[in-house]
Amino acid sequence: MAADDYFSLFGLRRQFAIDRDALESAWRLVAARVHPDRFATASAAEKRVAMQWAARANDGYRQLRDPLLRAKYLCESGGIDLQTETNTAMSPAFLMQQMEWREMLDDARDAKSADAFTALDTEIRDARAEMTRVLTDLIDVRGDLATAGEKVREWMFLDTFGRELARERPDH
Incomplete structure (x- = not known):
């Protein structure tokens, strides 16, 4: 399983407007493929990789599901430093x-x-x-x-x- 970003991980178009049902379905598919129970008899290394992918899928789902987090993700992964801790400038x-x-x-x-x-x-x-x-x-x-x-x-x-x-x- 390879994914450059959360959108590609879930097979979604990289954009702010998102189909929440498509995200939910894609997340369920990815989560099922990497669920730790599927790797119960696997090696320790395989279990660790499955856990990492499960954590990545869950984090991606959490970020893309929330509109504010999705906007932050798109800006930051697009090269914009939001400077949320230091820049409070607003119109x-x-x-x-x-x-x-x-x-x-x-x-x-x-x-x-x-x-x-x-x-x-x-x-x-x-x-x-x-x-x-x-x-x-x-x-x-x-x-x-x-x-x-x-x-x-x-x-x-x-x-x-x-x-x-x-x-x-x-x-x-």
């Missing part, structure tokens, strides 16, 4: 949007308003959906991985903020 419009969302969260928290939390949650879900559309265009249509990398950093904020919002909700 002024997105920075302003972050400030609005932070204020909305503060207001919802102060008011203990389930409706305000729900409205903010809806905005974040809508922003994620828009991010999916934007990244599909940037990666699959334009091939602009550099700009996609900037959007990935914005999406990482959305995910972090979404988790914070979920923790803060009084009904959770």
